[in-house]
Amino acid sequence: KNQVEQSPQSLIILEGKNCTLQCNYTVSPFSNLRWYKQDTGRGPVSLTIMTFSENTKSNGRYTATLDADTKQSSLHITASQLSDSASYICVVRRNTGFQKLVFGTGTRLLVSP
Amino acid sequence: GAVVSQHPSRVICKSGTSVKIECRSLDFQATTMFWYRQFPKKSLMLMATSNEGSKATYEQGVEKDKFLINHASLTLSTLTVTSAHPEDSSFYICSARDPGTSLHEQFFGPGTRLTVL
Numbered sequence: 367k368n369q370v371e372q373s374p375q376s377l378i379i380l381e382g383k384n385c386t387l388q389c390n391y392t393v394s395p396f397s398n399l400r401w402y403k404q405d406t407g408r409g410p411v412s413l414t415i416m417t418f419s420e421n422t423k424s425n426g427r428y429t430a431t432l433d434a435d436t437k438q439s440s441l442h443i444t445a446s447q448l449s450d451s452a453s454y455i456c457v458v459r460r461n462t463g464f465q466k467l468v469f470g471t472g473t474r475l476l477v478s479p
Numbered sequence: 480g481a482v483v484s485q486h487p488s489r490v491i492c493k494s495g496t497s498v499k500i501e502c503r504s505l506d507f508q509a510t511t512m513f514w515y516r517q518f519p520k521k522s523l524m525l526m527a528t529s530n531e532g533s534k535a536t537y538e539q540g541v542e543k544d545k546f547l548i549n550h551a552s553l554t555l556s557t558l559t560v561t562s563a564h565p566e567d568s569s570f571y572i573c574s575a576r577d578p579g580t581s582l583h584e585q586f587f588g589p590g591t592r593l594t595v596l
Contacts, residue, residue: 408589409588409590
């Protein structure tokens with residue numbers, strides 16, 4: 367069954383601290399993995415996209431890793447800011463004719479002052 | 480990245496009325512657009528895939544006669560919720576696939592909050 371699981375479900379950290387969000391997937395055949403940030407009441411915004419051959423990709427203070435062998439990904443946020451408070455969604459794209467996206471349930475991050 | 484807009488951003492309507500939501504790709508042509516709905520604290524659920532010039536493909540359990548989708552141009556798709564009821568209240572998000580990107584990246588709109596009284 368094609369699934370994407372994220373942990374933790376929610377997280378509270380102090381401003382300035384780092385954190386790491388986890389994503390495990392069982393999606394097959396794999397095309398690429400994406401991390402999105404979704405602010406409350408807004409649509410998701412892409413942070414990173416990684417293909418099978420990529421192990422790490424950075425976007426400012428966001429760094430994503432991908433281990434295609436273990437089917438795990440992580441999103442590391444450095445020096446968190448209040449504006450980082452949002453839901454972070456891991457999405458895996460299937461490499462099929464229809465190429466559907468499989469969404470994780472997200473991690474809700476709250477950065478506290 | 481590419482920009483996708485939605486209109487309106489929020490709408491409140493009476494039960495039994497129909498509501499139309501527009502999704503536009505502003506700086507690229509999207510042959511494929513997607514409609515999602517999202518309940519509070521839940522992830523996005525794909526409702527249908529909209530292909531320009533052809534009928535939309537609906538996910539299992541989504542009533543095509545209730546959620547009418549029209550993709551008349553390469554930059555516009557509309558979702559009409561017909562005879563809306565309170566259980567249709569949700570956050571509706573569209574996305575558009577940009578064929579010009581190497582990974583056919585999908586860009587999401589800002590969403591439309593529908594409240595049916």
